[in-house]
Amino acid sequence: MRSSSHVLPLGVLTALLLSQVCSGIKWLALSHAPASLHINQTQHCKLLPGMVSSQAQLCRSNLELMQTIIQAAREVKKTCQKTFADMRWNCSSIDIPGDAPKYRPDLDRGTREAAFVYALSAATISHTIARACTSGDLRLCTCGPIPAQILEPGYRWGGCADNLHYGLIMGSKFSDAPMKMKRAGSHCQQTDASTQQRSRETSKQLVFLDAKVQVLREALVMKCKCHGVSGSCSIRTCWRGLQDLREIAMDLKTKYLSATKVVHRPTGTRKQLVPKDIDIRPVRENELVYLQSSPDFCTRNDKQGSIGTQDRQCNKTSVGSDSCDLMCCGRGYNPYTEKLVERCHCKYHWCCYVTCKNDGQ
Numbered sequence: 001m002r003s004s005s006h007v008l009p010l011g012v013l014t015a016l017l018l019s020q021v022c023s024g025i026k027w028l029a030l031s032h033a034p035a036s037l038h039i040n041q042t043q044h045c046k047l048l049p050g051m052v053s054s055q056a057q058l059c060r061s062n063l064e065l066m067q068t069i070i071q072a073a074r075e076v077k078k079t080c081q082k083t084f085a086d087m088r089w090n091c092s093s094i095d096i097p098g099d100a101p102k103y104r105p106d107l108d109r110g111t112r113e114a115a116f117v118y119a120l121s122a123a124t125i126s127h128t129i130a131r132a133c134t135s136g137d138l139r140l141c142t143c144g145p146i147p148a149q150i151l152e153p154g155y156r157w158g159g160c161a162d163n164l165h166y167g168l169i170m171g172s173k174f175s176d177a178p179m180k181m182k183r184a185g186s187h188c189q190q191t192d193a194s195t196q197q198r199s200r201e202t203s204k205q206l207v208f209l210d211a212k213v214q215v216l217r218e219a220l221v222m223k224c225k226c227h228g229v230s231g232s233c234s235i236r237t238c239w240r241g242l243q244d245l246r247e248i249a250m251d252l253k254t255k256y257l258s259a260t261k262v263v264h265r266p267t268g269t270r271k272q273l274v275p276k277d278i279d280i281r282p283v284r285e286n287e288l289v290y291l292q293s294s295p296d297f298c299t300r301n302d303k304q305g306s307i308g309t310q311d312r313q314c315n316k317t318s319v320g321s322d323s324c325d326l327m328c329c330g331r332g333y334n335p336y337t338e339k340l341v342e343r344c345h346c347k348y349h350w351c352c353y354v355t356c357k358n359d360g361q
């Protein structure tokens with residue numbers, strides 16, 4: 001008999017449908033909003049790319065929030081690409097155009113890459129809103145509540161806590177809006193009959209756990225500041241603050257690397273996700289799981305969403321994923337040396353010019 005601890009019953013965990021995943025990241029097209037656009041009139045909502053009607057409605061009733069959400073979309077793209085700069089899959093497909101959303105096979109299937117991007121997007125929108133509350137950019141929210149927990153002597157609550165509660169409510173309201181529409185599946189752009197067929201087959205399948213709440217709870221840490229005469233630190237004021245997005249993304253990357261492959265197993269009327277390899281330890285709530293294996297991303301394969309690693313830079317001395325062996329998949333590589341000349345020892349001469357030595361001379 002199979003151990004029940006390997007089974008992830010619905011209801012305990014929030015699982016997502018495949019169709020919800022691609023509609024849940026569509027708002028990332030907002031990163032293409034014109035930089036000069038200052039959203040202070042409801043007509044401006046029409047100028048924003050990639051939104052479904054319920055999101056446009058949210059835009060009209062929450063104008064003040066939109067600048068923060070656009071900033072979050074840009075942040076997701078930047079953070080994802082930075083976090084994966086040393087990997088074969090480098091998050092290039094996250095650049096979702098607003099006008100013609102094209103089919104992105106690496107993100108529109110239940111892959112571990114999709115699981116990462118979805119979790120990062122969901123975490124980022126709530127994180128950015130929570131931080132905007134703290135910094136006073138939003139008039140609708142303020143600092144988070146003071147925790148009920150009693151602190152040790154010498155410590156007291158103070159400062160301004162990041163308002164994760166408000167961030168989660170407003171972030172989910174916006175990014176989950178397309179999923180609440182009846183035909184959520186229509187937001188996954190499908191290009192041909194075979195992918196449509198595949199989509200129908202898998203649309204009933206659960207792709208992965210909605211890890212965002214868990215991910216952000218873990219990222220809420222106690223931060224303290226010293227007070228007292230001449231830095232004696234006799235009293236500390238503390239608040240609950242979110243870790244930086246970069247750290248959250250690195251944690252998610254670790255989860256990505258150890259993600260568990262699961263299969264969908266309907267048992268009677270219940271739907272269950274079970275790890276494919278039954279011998280491994282049970283999947284925990286804060287882990288990433290995926291249904292479809294990814295290609296190795298070594299060579300170009302448009303159907304599978306791989307652009308390959310040709311022309312990528314590798315690091316000859318690294319032993320990690322950016323090493324030349326791993327990045328170039330054993331195909332060999334062209335070494336080159338680059339001589340950088342930097343200006344240094346600059347001197348200002350009266351009047352008015354500057355002379356510098358060039359480094360390395």
Ligand SMILES: *[C@@H]1O[C@H](CO)[C@@H](O)[C@H](O)[C@H]1NC(C)=O
Nearest residue numbers: 036037038039040041042044
């Ligand atoms: C909207 O913002 C722009 C740019 O900051 C400003 O010039 C304009 O007066 C604002 N309009 C309203 C209605 O507040």
Ligand SMILES: *[C@@H]1O[C@H](CO)[C@@H](O)[C@H](O)[C@H]1NC(C)=O
Nearest residue numbers: 081090092307308309310312
């Ligand atoms: C990702 O890799 C491709 C080549 O495989 C390259 O063209 C692109 O510039 C890279 N993107 C980033 C953000 O590094």
Ligand SMILES: *[C@@H]1O[C@H](CO)[C@@H](O)[C@H](O)[C@H]1NC(C)=O
Nearest residue numbers: 314315316317318319320322
């Ligand atoms: C290459 O890898 C080495 C060893 O990990 C590291 O010290 C160095 O900074 C890397 N170089 C670049 C250009 O990333």
